[in-house]
Amino acid sequence: MRRRVDRRQARRRPRHPPQRLPIGEPATMNLGLVRLVTLACTAYLLSQFYRSSVGVLAPDLMSRLSLTPEELGRLGGIFFLAFACAQLPLGVLLDRYGPRKTTSLVLVGAALGAFLFATFTEFSGLLAARALMGAGCSVGLMGSLVLFSRWVPSRRFGTMAGLVLGVGGFGGILATTPLAAASAWVGWQGVFIGMGAITLVVAMVYWLTVRDTPDGTPFQKTRIGGRDDNVLRGFLEILATRDLWFMLPISFVGYGGLLAILGLWGAPYLKDVQGLGDIDRGNVLLATAAAWNVGCILFGRADRLFDTRKWTAVGGCCGLALVIAVIALVPPVPLWLNLVLFGVLGLVGAFSVLLLAHYRALFPVRLVGRALTFTNFFNFGGVFVLQWTTGLVLSSRGGTASGAPPEAYTTAFLMIAVVLALATFAYLFARDYRPSAEIPG
Known part of the structure; x- marks a missing residue:
């Protein structure tokens, strides 16, 4: 009789029960997690530096290489196009071979791209080097998130993602005033040679010290394409997840809207419209990047504080659209007001960390690598599209290698604000996945 009851209870169990990782000895787990977080932040710091580096160098690159705004848009955007295209195969590699091997080897590509960027002087060569950097940096955040999916419970995923985005985001700060100062000292070619060497060291340390899972937790060894886990079926x-399709538009333009300004057009705007010099422009972008770092940590905690991911993200995206519209319409203002406006831009632009936690809640751990990289394809594909199309808008409105008129920036920035508002409307139809409804841990 007892066996029959047990069998009936077994049949009632859900097909995919919530997955929790076993917790090892507290001291060992803490030390391993600290080491993991440190290297995850460092890998993402490098990615942030490379992706934002063209922004502060933009005026110098345009004048020295005689680049048009459209060409500069391509040079900035090709990083994100290559980044996006690498996401789908990257997800398969992360799920099959684990983050340690995948992250270490892919980072070597970023180092090679940095070396080549410092070597080439022709536009086509710089374009190819930026593409290689983009593909190499594609693993910086995704590898960390796949690690966290196996090291920490789902309800703490947003906090950990926010921590890596916030601390690793200092790479964006390095790509502002520090990059401008280093470029003036050793030249931008020397900077990229040094960063390439650092990237190689990080890849080696990652390979030697990172564990894919805590002790006693087996890594997923299912053969991709085998009977138990088919790539296409995964x-x-x-793709069959309903809420995914209401979230992809805000992923496509959310981070892209911020990066179109912080990573590319912020410095030219501050020169052409606000009349700021090199150091002041670098300081404004530094304030933007620093505010973004703080915002990542705050938004990473906000989902558990307010017990909602969706509505906190909605507020952040609405704030981003509003501040971009204000920047588009404001006349020349004092330096302190530029610092405030761009600081708010960075702070609210960090809302996209909540989208990562929202996506994580949609999928079981066996699909996390492919799911996050699939959505990240749209994330960074949107950066490429927005950087390129804003460059086209600036060129069509009178922009040249020497600069663009204020009305050109007004048109381009208002376009970004409008698409952000439309994406937010689509996101309203996605269901909220509250942290309190998940297994505590």
């Missing part, structure tokens, strides 16, 4: 399961 992607079809991801």
Whole structure:
């Protein structure tokens, strides 16, 4: 009789029960997690530096290489196009071989791209080097998030993602005033040679010290394409998720809207419209990047504080659209007001960390690598599209290698604000996944 009851209870169990990782000895777990977080932040710091580096160098690159705004838009955007295209194969590699091997080897590509960027002087060569950097940096955040999916419970995923985004985001700060100062000292070619060497060291340390899972937790060894886990079936399961399609538009333009300004057009705007010099422009962008770092940590905690991911993200995206519209319409203002406006831009632009936690809540751990990289394809594909299209808008409105008129920036920035508002409207139809409804841990 007892066996029959047990069998009936077994049949009632959910097919995919919530997954929790076993917790090892507290001291060992803490030390391992600290080491993991440190290297995850460092890998993401490098990615942030490379992706934002063209922004502060933009006026110098345009004048020295005689680049048009459209060409500069391509040079900035090609990083994100290559980054996006690498996401789908990257997800398969992360799920199959684990973050340690995948992250270490892919970072070597970023180092090679940095060395080549310092070597080439022709536009086509610089374009290819930026593309290689983009593909190499594609693993910086995704590898960390796949690690966290196996090291920490789902309800703490947003906090950990926010920590890596906030601390690793200092790479964006390095790509502002520090990059301008270093470029004036050793030249931008020397800077990229040095960063390439640092990237190689980080890749080696990552390979030697990172563990894919805590002690006693087996890594997923299912053969990709085998009977138990087919690549196509996994992607079809991801595509069949209803809420995914209401979230992809805000992923496509949310981070892209911020990066179009912080990573590319912020410095030219501050020169052409606000009349700021090199150091003042670098300081304004530094304030933006620093505010973004703080915002990542705050938004990472906000989902558990307010017990909602969706509505906190909605507020952040609405704030981003509003501040971009204000920047688009404001006349020349004092330096302190530029610092305030761009600081708010960075702070609210960090809302996208909540989208990562929202996506994580949609999928089981066996699909996390493919799901996060699939959505990140749209994330960084949107950066490429927005940087390129804003460059086209600036060129069509009178922009040249020497600069663009204020009305050109007004048109381009208002376009970004409008698409952000439309994406937010689509996101309203996605269901909220509250942290309190998940297994505590």
